[in-house]
Amino acid sequence: MLWWQNIPFFSIILFLLCAALSSVLRHRAARNLTLGLLGLCLGFSAVLLIRVSLPEYTTFTFMMGHFPAPWGNEIRCGPLEALLAAVFSFIMLMALSGGDIRLEEHLGADRENLYYVVCDLVMAALLSQVYSNDLFTSYVFLEIMTLAACALIVSRTRGRTLVSAMRYMVLNLVGSGLFLLGLVLLYDQTGHLLMENLGDAVFSLYLTGLSRRPLVVCVALMSIGLCVKSALFPFHTWVPDAYAHGTPSSNAILSSLVSKGYIVLLMKLYCRVFGWDLILTSGIDRLLMVFALSGMIMGSLRAWRETHMNPMVAWSSVSQIGYIYLGISLGFGVGYTAAIFHLMVHAAAKSALFLTGDRLRVVSGHSSHFGDLRGAGRKAPLAGAAWTAAAFSMVGLPFTGGLISKILLEQETLRHSPLVAAAATAVLALSTLLNVMYFLRAVIQIWAPPREEERKALPRPGLPFALAALGLTAMTLGLFFFSAPLLNLISAGLALFI
Amino acid sequence: MADLRRLFSLNSNDSSLDEALKRDLEEDQHPEDSPLSAREVSMHASAIRREEASMQRREEKAWVLSRRAYQVLSVLTALIIISVLLLNILDLPLFGEADNPTNNEVSARYLEYGLEEGGAVNLVADVILDYRAFDTLGESNVLFAAACTVILLLRRFSDAEQVHGMPEPLLLEEAPSDPLLMAAARLLVPVLLLFGCCIILNGHLGPGGGFAGGAVLGSGLILYLNAFGDQRASRVLTFRSFRILSASALMFYALSKAFSFFCGANGIPLDLPLGTPGSILSAGLILPLNMAVGLVVCCTVYAFFTLFRKGEI
Amino acid sequence: MWQELWNDRVEVAAIILFGIGLTTLLLNRNLIRKIIGFSFMDSAIFLFLAAEGYIAGGTAPIRTFSSDGTMVNPIPAGLVLTGIVVSVSVTALMLALTVRLYQRYHTLDFDEICRLEREKRQDPPGKEGF
Numbered sequence: 001m002l003w004w005q006n007i008p009f010f011s012i013i014l015f016l017l018c019a020a021l022s023s024v025l026r027h028r029a030a031r032n033l034t035l036g037l038l039g040l041c042l043g044f045s046a047v048l049l050i051r052v053s054l055p056e057y058t059t060f061t062f063m064m065g066h067f068p069a070p071w072g073n074e075i076r077c078g079p080l081e082a083l084l085a086a087v088f089s090f091i092m093l094m095a096l097s098g099g100d101i102r103l104e105e106h107l108g109a110d111r112e113n114l115y116y117v118v119c120d121l122v123m124a125a126l127l128s129q130v131y132s133n134d135l136f137t138s139y140v141f142l143e144i145m146t147l148a149a150c151a152l153i154v155s156r157t158r159g160r161t162l163v164s165a166m167r168y169m170v171l172n173l174v175g176s177g178l179f180l181l182g183l184v185l186l187y188d189q190t191g192h193l194l195m196e197n198l199g200d201a202v203f204s205l206y207l208t209g210l211s212r213r214p215l216v217v218c219v220a221l222m223s224i225g226l227c228v229k230s231a232l233f234p235f236h237t238w239v240p241d242a243y244a245h246g247t248p249s250s251n252a253i254l255s256s257l258v259s260k261g262y263i264v265l266l267m268k269l270y271c272r273v274f275g276w277d278l279i280l281t282s283g284i285d286r287l288l289m290v291f292a293l294s295g296m297i298m299g300s301l302r303a304w305r306e307t308h309m310n311p312m313v314a315w316s317s318v319s320q321i322g323y324i325y326l327g328i329s330l331g332f333g334v335g336y337t338a339a340i341f342h343l344m345v346h347a348a349a350k351s352a353l354f355l356t357g358d359r360l361r362v363v364s365g366h367s368s369h370f371g372d373l374r375g376a377g378r379k380a381p382l383a384g385a386a387w388t389a390a391a392f393s394m395v396g397l398p399f400t401g402g403l404i405s406k407i408l409l410e411q412e413t414l415r416h417s418p419l420v421a422a423a424a425t426a427v428l429a430l431s432t433l434l435n436v437m438y439f440l441r442a443v444i445q446i447w448a449p450p451r452e453e454e455r456k457a458l459p460r461p462g463l464p465f466a467l468a469a470l471g472l473t474a475m476t477l478g479l480f481f482f483s484a485p486l487l488n489l490i491s492a493g494l495a496l497f498i
Numbered sequence: 499m500a501d502l503r504r505l506f507s508l509n510s511n512d513s514s515l516d517e518a519l520k521r522d523l524e525e526d527q528h529p530e531d532s533p534l535s536a537r538e539v540s541m542h543a544s545a546i547r548r549e550e551a552s553m554q555r556r557e558e559k560a561w562v563l564s565r566r567a568y569q570v571l572s573v574l575t576a577l578i579i580i581s582v583l584l585l586n587i588l589d590l591p592l593f594g595e596a597d598n599p600t601n602n603e604v605s606a607r608y609l610e611y612g613l614e615e616g617g618a619v620n621l622v623a624d625v626i627l628d629y630r631a632f633d634t635l636g637e638s639n640v641l642f643a644a645a646c647t648v649i650l651l652l653r654r655f656s657d658a659e660q661v662h663g664m665p666e667p668l669l670l671e672e673a674p675s676d677p678l679l680m681a682a683a684r685l686l687v688p689v690l691l692l693f694g695c696c697i698i699l700n701g702h703l704g705p706g707g708g709f710a711g712g713a714v715l716g717s718g719l720i721l722y723l724n725a726f727g728d729q730r731a732s733r734v735l736t737f738r739s740f741r742i743l744s745a746s747a748l749m750f751y752a753l754s755k756a757f758s759f760f761c762g763a764n765g766i767p768l769d770l771p772l773g774t775p776g777s778i779l780s781a782g783l784i785l786p787l788n789m790a791v792g793l794v795v796c797c798t799v800y801a802f803f804t805l806f807r808k809g810e811i
Numbered sequence: 812m813w814q815e816l817w818n819d820r821v822e823v824a825a826i827i828l829f830g831i832g833l834t835t836l837l838l839n840r841n842l843i844r845k846i847i848g849f850s851f852m853d854s855a856i857f858l859f860l861a862a863e864g865y866i867a868g869g870t871a872p873i874r875t876f877s878s879d880g881t882m883v884n885p886i887p888a889g890l891v892l893t894g895i896v897v898s899v900s901v902t903a904l905m906l907a908l909t910v911r912l913y914q915r916y917h918t919l920d921f922d923e924i925c926r927l928e929r930e931k932r933q934d935p936p937g938k939e940g941f
Contacts, residue, residue, distance in 0.1 A: 009759060016635065067629055622873075640896060707892075
């Protein structure tokens with residue numbers, strides 16, 4: 001085993017250790033430890049990515065213990081997993097460093113370190129979803145992510161966040177219950193928990209033709225469970241309140257990262273466990289497509305009606321999750337590549353929107369109503385520019401990553417049946433139009449000349465905020481300019497993902 | 499009894515709702531916003547009440563209708579799900595058959611070689627703390643995450659700090675000490691604590707283990723708290739000791755298992771002394787891990803009780 | 812069909828319990844009852860999982876209990892153990908949220924809480940629309 005093949009394992013374990021340690025440290029120490037570990041993880045994931053991609057794409061497994069799988073646990077890493085780990089650590093680093101460091105007013109003086117404990121647990125759970133090769137391990141870390149994300153929602157404890165946290169927990173627990181039931185049924189039929197063995201057993205069961213219905217039931221239960229947890233329409237009702245009213249870091253982490261872990265697990269299930277033949281037989285791809293297309297329209301319509309910035313951005317998340325699921329339903333290959341690319345685009349843009357949006361709100365007299373945000377961009381140019389770039393990416397304008405994923409999705413829909421192509425194209429066009437309407441409306445409002453020329457002393461942004469805003473904008477632009485090598489990497493990684 | 503009934507009923511007295519409405523209007527603004535004047539607050543509160551009264555009849559009818567539709571739809575959905583799953587059972591392997599897919603080479607190895615490879619007589623302890631120890635590490639962290647979130651939600655603020663707007667968490671009055679309870683607790687608490695330790699230490703020899711033993715230990719501590727009061731109980735376990743104990747137990751688990759995983763994956767032989775099967779000091783790392791898990795569960799169970807009861811550990 | 816369902820009666824009972832839990836969750840407005848519904852659902856899944864590992868005539872997978880006879884599958888027991896801990900954690904968290912919500916809104920009716928929240932959220936008249 002080469003030294004860099006230990007990186008996935010160490011990433012997960014170090015975050016778990018850091019979570020336990022942060023619970024006894026003070027606020028500053030916990031924050032520095034978490035940020036340091038995130039930087040370390042980012043660096044090592046980049047090294048790992050280089051090692052598994054050059055000179056050729058390889059994948060390896062790491063045996064957790066002295067017993068080979070299926071008797072022991074196992075994690076697996078290839079180019080795609082390394083890329084996702086690097087992206088997630090980068091986004092989390094930017095979100096935490098760019099957010100409000102003063103948590104006392106939200107949490108209370110001796111509880112601030114718990115915020116970083118929870119962030120470490122979210123990161124450990126995310127990495128585990130990316131790397132894990134065992135279904136039950138994925139379920140356990142799924143639950144960690146659910147509980148830790150609930151803590152992020154109530155980090156700013158108001159009535160609204162409590163209600164949204166309750167709604168979030170109810171829906172997420174229904175999703176977990178359905179997922180666990182599907183897992184139990186799958187174990188009953190195959191006797192395996194390791195994904196590769198599961199895939200072989202499911203494939204041989206599928207070929208016999210006898211036992212299709214239980215397999216289809218498993219596919220349905222696990223897919224619906226994960227769709228509920230990742231807030232696909234019509235299971236999105238908890239999203240706007242949960243995403244919009246926490247601290248800026250919480251909003252960024254929740255919208256960019258938490259739902260993505262579930263989507264990565266779903267893709268892994270479809271690739272490694274179920275196989276595309278079973279997915280097509282069950283018809284779940286058509287159901288996902290219907291939900292995705294409806295979500296794209298519904299999310300955008302509701303976002304258009306919002307008059308405050310954060311709820312508008314939260315509703316647009318519902319729409320963007322629809323794009324990712326459209327990619328998944330279009331099939332293994334270009335569809336999945338587009339889904340993963342849009343996952344990264346959305347993660348970067350949403351974090352930027354929430355972090356810089358908070359700064360715009362601060363310079364507008366602490367109001368996030370669009371009427372009061374007029375001219376905010378001129379008072380805080382860095383935040384305004386970053387918000388604008390992220391908004392353009394969500395719309396899909398040139399020079400931002402969002403354009404690439406929309407082009408890919410459109411190209412792939414044209415290869416399907418005429419009905420699918422027509423419906424998807426119409427919905428993509430309508431959704432883009434709606435995105436333009438509400439995002440550009442907001443951008444114009446931000447850059448319009450402010451109403452009164454007041455020379456109030458505005459709080460200056462700190463260096464971490466400036467670096468976070470620049471970093472996220474760089475990622476948004478970089479996803480466009482480096483799209484070709486990235487797409488190659490993703491496709492090659494997907495081929496090895498199975 | 500009245501408290502229980504109140505728990506299961508829906509609304510409390512309505513007069514508090516108006517105050518709650520007024521308070522919420524003020525609270526929901528950001529700290530630096532200029533506070534609404536009392537006149538604006540009362541104007542707005544009365545405006546809401548007028549609007550409510552005028553729309554109430556229309557809303558109620560629509561609401562009752564949608565409520566009915568939702569109930570019918572929920573029952574139908576549940577019935578459909580149950581029937582699909584029941585029909586599904588017919589296609590699943592039969593109950594209790596020895597040649598079911600679940601009884602494959604994976605479980606066969608656990609049953610045959612579990613004792614030699616893991617060292618524990620209790621093969622389930624082998625499975626969860628040796629073969630699939632990573633899952634159990636994750637599970638301990640689930641408990642830890644829940645404890646952190648409950649502390650975030652329920653822990654009382656000290657007098658020096660005041661978070662904007664949110665009322666203090668509930669403080670249930672401490673019941674006066676009951677001589678009958680104290681007498682019973684003097685007998686029971688040592689037995690419970692001993693029993694809990696026994697379950698933990700014998701986790702690898704028989705049914706039991708860290709989770710079950712930790713729960714019994716925690717309930718022993720809860721009985722002590724109820725019988726002897728907050729003062730004496732806080733000498734046993736304080737917030738600081740809770741944090742240190744949980745954190746160190748979790749870190750011990752993570753570090754020891756990380757070392758084991760690292761050695762296993764990199765081919766470094768790790769010959770843990772497995773001892774003679776059947777004696778307490780056997781099974782390699784399983785006994786220390788059971789103790790760590792038991793400590794975490796005991797602290798967490800006790801913490802849940804005290805946080806719900808008085809907002810403090 | 813009925814004979815087979817009777818043979819699999821443990822699993823049938825688990826599914827029916829799951830349905831009862833789901834209905835309790837969906838139909839009740841009281842938060843405590845919703846949480847009880849969740850408990851039912853989780854317990855049902857664990858019952859199903861434990862039933863999967865059973866072998867007729869087998870004993871518990873502890874070596875001293877049966878040195879030569881058949882032992883049941885130890886894997887579902889381990890999975891159920893993990894599941895129970897997860898269920899306990901989740902229940903504790905939901906109850907903590909319920910306590911805070913009750914203290915804030917003085918009601919346990921979730922629909923009522925959402926209604927109060929929605930009313931509070933309407934913009935005061937006079938704020939500029941967009």
